[in-house]
Amino acid sequence: MSSDSSDQPKFKSGYVAIVGRPNVGKSTLLNNLLNFKISAVTRKPQTTRHQIRGILTGDDHQIVFLDTPGMLEPSYKLQEAMLQAVHRSLKDADLALFIIEAGAVSKQDLDHLKTIRELNTKLILAVNKVDIVAKGKLLPLLDFYHKQQRIDTLVPISALRKDGLEELKQELISALPAGFPFYSKDQITDHPERFLVAEIIREKIFLKFGDEIPYSTTVEIDEFKEREKHKDFIRATIFVERKSQKGILIGKNGAALKAIGQLARQDIEKALDRPVYLELWVKVKEKWRQNEIILKEFGYY
Numbered sequence: 001m002s003s004d005s006s007d008q009p010k011f012k013s014g015y016v017a018i019v020g021r022p023n024v025g026k027s028t029l030l031n032n033l034l035n036f037k038i039s040a041v042t043r044k045p046q047t048t049r050h051q052i053r054g055i056l057t058g059d060d061h062q063i064v065f066l067d068t069p070g071m072l073e074p075s076y077k078l079q080e081a082m083l084q085a086v087h088r089s090l091k092d093a094d095l096a097l098f099i100i101e102a103g104a105v106s107k108q109d110l111d112h113l114k115t116i117r118e119l120n121t122k123l124i125l126a127v128n129k130v131d132i133v134a135k136g137k138l139l140p141l142l143d144f145y146h147k148q149q150r151i152d153t154l155v156p157i158s159a160l161r162k163d164g165l166e167e168l169k170q171e172l173i174s175a176l177p178a179g180f181p182f183y184s185k186d187q188i189t190d191h192p193e194r195f196l197v198a199e200i201i202r203e204k205i206f207l208k209f210g211d212e213i214p215y216s217t218t219v220e221i222d223e224f225k226e227r228e229k230h231k232d233f234i235r236a237t238i239f240v241e242r243k244s245q246k247g248i249l250i251g252k253n254g255a256a257l258k259a260i261g262q263l264a265r266q267d268i269e270k271a272l273d274r275p276v277y278l279e280l281w282v283k284v285k286e287k288w289r290q291n292e293i294i295l296k297e298f299g300y301y
Ligand SMILES: Nc1nc2c(ncn2[C@@H]2O[C@H](COP(=O)(O)OP(=O)(O)OP(=O)(O)O)[C@@H](O)[C@H]2O)c(=O)[nH]1
Pocket: 021, 022, 023, 024, 025, 026, 027, 028, 029, 040, 041, 042, 043, 044, 045, 046, 047, 048, 049, 068, 069, 070, 071, 128, 129, 130, 131, 132, 157, 158, 159, 160, 161
């Protein structure tokens, strides 16, 4: 007996790497496509440090999104690891979703576009933050990418306001290969809960502190215990590079650390859908951002 697969409705599945400069809205887009906050979002550039995987499944498709750190010239070891995460994602992907900001043409964007093209990955361009530019500025930009950069699929969006996301999703689905789903229907990510929890804590530090502290910080989960009759117990350590930063992070009478803990706990409970008890510690690990061995220990390579 022979079966003709062309008669079957075709299920589409594949990996989509979301790439672009820091702060253009990659993680916002992922969260709003999934309707689930999986990736840290802040106003500060270089919020995302790892490849963050989010899975979107529909009746006839499954898209595995790879959110990535913003592309930039690395100036220390951590940033090198971050850029490697971008390149790895592009290599793994069936499709590159390149995000730029509406507004003027940027030299860096053009450089990144060249890099992606050299990898020969299929490409869709999304022009984000259209909510904050005048139409008169948007149209020449779209025209430039379409004509001079020869990009066929170009979707203006506002990731924040969820404008254009349905159109974008349809473009992605039609560009993906036919194939079976990789994950079960109800799975949103394959990251362990520990990782998501550490990211939530890191996000709160990015939101709460000025420039220096967030970039000098990384978070490790030391203990994660599910308890029968009690809340889950999570103990995490925030590593900083200098003693002075430890003092700032803890704050007067521990007030700053307590505030981080409260904000983080609320989001952790939302993400895990159960109550947790969160204990935070701060430790100094000098120059961790420069040290490849420590970076490996922290899971950056
Ligand atoms: N006005 C406007 N702001 C946006 C939009 N999308 C994202 N933002 C804002 O842009 C900032 C950066 O967003 P992220 O999603 O963290 O950007 P990212 O590209 O993931 O940044 P990195 O992880 O640092 O590379 C945040 O303040 C977002 O709220 C949008 O469509 N419109």
